[in-house]
Amino acid sequence: MRLRLWFLTAALALSGCGGPFPQSTLHPRSDFARATDVLFTDIFWWAAAVFVVVEALLVVALIRFRHREGRPAPKPTHGHTLMEIAWTLAPAAILVFVAVPTVRTIFATAGEAPADAVKVEVIGHQWWWEFRYLDLGLTTANELHLPVGKPVRIAITSADVIHSFWIPRLGGKRDAIPGKTNYIAFRADSTGDYSGQCAEFCGASHGNMRLRVIVDSDSGFGAWAQAQLGPAATPAKGGLAQEGKTVYGRSACIGCHAIRGVSSGVIGPNLTHIASRTTIASGLFPNDSSHLASWIADAPALKPGAIMTRMKPPLTDADIAALIAYLQSLR
């Protein structure tokens, strides 16, 4: 294990990479990810041993039996039954050592979780993630908050095409398939900020379908959930934000987005607490004024194929500034 990490570090150093590696499968931070990592390490060493032995035999054969003047004609050997049996059994025996821990890990990572697990439903959309906390009754998007050390069970499905939900450091991926629900379960073992992204080709912006996972302390997670359960902020009278709310209400925004008490669209991400998120456009850009402005003006330019098209007639710059003020008030 340690040796492999050393090899890896050396390889990375040689290639000039430093890290950190936010999506590395080799830096697990949950029971699920550790189980697959341990298994991979196991298989890796078997594979490495076989590699060394077989390639060495090949190289030795090539050097030792290369053509030299005066070498007598080779003996025409046709085969050897015992050797055939030996090199049939040897790989089969090695495979037993791979297969047994494999099957054990398959069942250990099959998505079973205790009844008190935090339950989250993940719905893949082209190209963003919807998260519903069924027990808490709250819905958010693209940034998943989880408590550290607690079992989590994630139910995964899709609203359109097949996606694949993947946070490498917390566990292996499962496909998000319309009409089917898949489960993964894990227990994150350290707080932090993890990233993931869609792993099944899902159309034009497959490469842009990313997500963040914030693993927080129990109390931090509770505080976040409380805030999310609260109503949407009401902008102060006469301010730019209130004007933004008016723009929001009279524009196409309401058709697709939900802000609790204001609109109830379900096509796009829920914006009730959009200002509490650190990124927009499924983890693509920081949640700041300039990115919000270009996103509202022309989302497909930032994310090819995005169904949030340019509005007709286009919003004025003043409208957009007001909208941003409103969105930024939605903490």
Added chain:
Amino acid sequence: MKSWLTTTDHKRIGLLYFWTAFSFFLIGGVEALFIRAQLAQPNGHLVTAETYNQLFTMHGTTMVFLALMPLSASFFNYIVPLQIGARDVAFPRLNAFSYWVFLLGGLFLNASWLVGPLFHAGRLNVAPDGGWFGYANLTERQFSPGPNIDFWLLGLQILGISSLAAGFNFIVTILNLRAPGMKMMRVPVFTWMTLVTQFLVITAFPVITVGLVFLMFDRFFGTHFYVSQSGATPILWQHLFWLFGHPEVYILILPAMGIVSDVLPTFARKPLFGYTVVVYSGVLIGFMGWGVWSHHMFSVGLGPIADSVFSATTMLIAVPTGVKIFNWIATLWGGDIRGTTALHFAVGFIAMFIIGGLSGVTHASPPTDLQQTDTYYVVAHIHYVLFGGTIMGLFAGIYYWWPKMTGRLLSETLGKWHFWLQFVGMNVAFFPMHLIGLLGMPRRVYTYAPELGVSDLNLLSTIGAFLIALSILVFVVNLLRSRTHGQRAGNDPWGGATLEWSIPSPPPVYNFSVIPTVANRLPRWKTEHHEPMRDPPAAPPGPIHVPGGSWWPMLAAFGLPILALAPLTHTLWLAFVGAAVLLAGIFLWAFEPFEV
């Protein structure tokens, strides 16, 4: 010119296959270079997301269906009849039909790069963009409204007909046209692997055809074979596709294994070690290839029981594969190895295929596969198998048999340059991909964030891809140079053991002046049991009837793309024209006088 268009000579058709497939190989390679150039740095913007998706879809589709399979077919055509001592394949005109259907299907698919304006697409390229695996339901009309996927599903159906026709042809050829005395266990391993491959073709292609017909019905007639809202499931496509797709992997690799099994003994001056075991393990791989398809679907959620079973069947395939590798090494052991370019490539095949096989074991294990599937780790794996394996094997075949096919040797100096550039290039290109994948970069993404920490590895990989391109350039020079400057090959430049080396290079149209009688497995070698056979005389003792050419296979072949144009353009009368052309071609072909 006319004689090439109407030819039914397996040797000419073999050369047509070679040049056509090699051209598609270059196109697929250029697509790969675009992909690598885009990924050379994070947030690359050489091409748009849409174009990138077309590039990787067409790279995969082209390499599998238009380059590797038909390059193997080029050797099936040229070499198999020579290895079994036949004058031609069993159905020469069907053979011509296969070629023309392949060519037209390939052109049909690639036309999609240029015909956007005809479909009012607002862009030049409407190439397929759903991946070579075309997962439903992304490929449904709802999510892919353009003609892109139509080109793909119609093009693949055309190509399937070509493969099926060739499959039946070669099975009949190998079973029925062997020279007297050539029992099955005296058949050269390349021909044996061709036979296994063709059985896989005729059983696997109907499966993908069913999948494609369902998809076509969904897209054109509003059926719901893959639509979950109607009670179906898009997973059906995955089962059908991989039920075809995994045997397809063996369709791609078994011919190369056959080539290696013929090249190694020739240059080690030693019979293939464990001929029987190598043949039977090839047959076994062919059978077992049918029981592993769901290992492409471990993240689909088929349940722990199914995952365990498919994991076990997949790991078991490593056994016959390992057996082959050990037998190849044992063939070299104790030999008198001459380091020709062909041998370099054959050994390169073994060395690289081992890496692909071992990384394959890591994702035969479902839990680790959950981290690896759909990442660059798998891209590394398939390229070690299909580039390090199949392409290295095919190049071994080219350097080995080119003298037979053209009468001229390729330059050994340029050949070594080609080999080493390609060997280094492929490892620089594909090895870093293992790490890129383990560090969390998914495949089929047109862009990635610098924060992933894989930028330098990606740049390295891109450099490797261009090294490969350079090596292919050296090969092209070698190929063209050999036409005028290549050393004359004579009957047998290598001292080969099998029948193809007993006749002139290139062989006369009738191949064998006298059909040889075969008494053992290595007829042209002296072993402890027998003396070498006497080669057939230079001139035939009597006139040999050779059938003339025919236009009708080509005419029939033209009917298929016309038929495909009907749904593509929503023009009903084209369907009748296409059917009429196809039927007219078949009719004229069937009633063509036997003696021309």
